[in-house]
Amino acid sequence: MRDGGLVAIDWGTSNFRAYLLDAEGRVRDSATTGDGILQVEGGDFERVLLSHCGGWLATYPEAPVLLSGMIGSRQGWHEVPYCQCPAGPAEIAQALVLRRTKQGRALCFVPGLSVASEDGGRDVMRGEETQILGAIEPGDGERRLICLPGTHSKWVEVEGGRVSRFSTFMTGEVYGALVKHTILGRLMDGEAEDADAFAKGLALADRQGGFLNHLFRVRTAGLFGELPGQSLAAFLSGIAIGHELAGAFAEYRPSSVLLIGSEALSRRYVQALARRGIAAATAPSDAAARGLYRLARARGGVR
């Protein structure tokens, strides 16, 4: 690789993903570790960066370094203000914040996005904006609906190449807390995949009663042996994802959805969307690297 590339880092709460890109945006090398920001002892982020990317930084002293994700939050290395929606590559690149390492290397932190709702409340994301930019084609001006399932699932509307609005659903984190810290976990025997039990949960979510009522059905399904212990987690997952979809559909009325997420989780969402007659495409797994490359170009930092 000649000089003129990019060191692109997607640094979240639980994971550290680094990519060495060439001037055309091709991935030349990468590193993925569990050094999420909450795992970094004493907040010594520079040490972690150098331990994983020190070689790249030494070999390509002119390559810009861009970092996205929770590394730019209050709990991260440097808190970067949110960029207001609507926001696309130009607005986000404009809001990049420069900081230098102790050794003097320039680092560009990507801002997260915030959006205000009609009732005055707000929603935020950090990191997903970069994956989104990497998942849509430059020049695509159509209205797109994107779902990033996970701990805090995001449903995002993109129009004219810019994020116009979005909503967060605490699906993954609530699911985890229910399994680990409530009575619902007691009768569970692992968290195996079970498409039928998952579908049963999706169907229940469409009925009246609401989330807090439907949850208790995981308890009684176990008590009365309607489902075996191995299938209760999939049933709960269906209830949770079903409620997420109901909320997101009321807000966004999608005709198709682009999924950005892990393969296992995306498979569940594809099933849940198909049940509603909605086609889903999945984004490539290196969307964050692509997004950071687009931002670096928008900033004029990649020659």
Place this chain on the structure above:
Amino acid sequence: MRDGGLVAIDWGTSNFRAYLLDAEGRVRDSATTGDGILQVEGGDFERVLLSHCGGWLATYPEAPVLLSGMIGSRQGWHEVPYCQCPAGPAEIAQALVLRRTKQGRALCFVPGLSVASEDGGRDVMRGEETQILGAIEPGDGERRLICLPGTHSKWVEVEGGRVSRFSTFMTGEVYGALVKHTILGRLMDGEAEDADAFAKGLALADRQGGFLNHLFRVRTAGLFGELPGQSLAAFLSGIAIGHELAGAFAEYRPSSVLLIGSEALSRRYVQALARRGIAAATAPSDAAARGLYRLARARGGVR
């Protein structure tokens, strides 16, 4: 007190409440401790019973002993099958299960209730059925809607003096898990009462998006300083109780509600119900003792 009374025990997951009643159902003595069934070491329930009620049992050797609540569950002293709805004093008294202590004293365990929903799922209660019998007047044949807020809130329809159907909402347990085991607790500073923040949560619950989306507003309200850390728990409580009410109202369409619960929690529900224009009455705190007395009489066990 002459003989002919009753030893009435409401023994739940977290608490042990015992009452010595005379033949007319008046409370002559009582004991409340934290010896819930999950706190009893080695499952030695007889030891706990004797340590709190041994004196009463010795003094009134002919008094029936009735026990309701989770003591009759799989995790309790003796598992009692659920009684199917519709069920009133006659059906429940008929299903009492007799067991003797090692010393030979007869104990009558009260069954819980179960109900089947249209889609084949089930719901259950243990202990609440007894409180309900104690809270409604004998001979009252009107349709009543009763709410027992708590860890697992119950909404119960009573017709002709019998429980016709009911729904469980995991409101209290989910609230606790969210505060203790998710990111929502991080920005909280205690769990003070704040009627305005609570009302804000109730109002949010009526908007679209759904429970999993609304939860994240507790996070952003803290992040952007829309609410102080002391008020975030009340905001979350409003969201949770608001969603419970939305689900219960869709199912039961109440015109008035009888609340059976702690004073602090009942106050929140009175506020939430008033917002929907619904009047709420509150039941006396010894409803369980009254219910056990009614069951003993229905069984013919109190002279």
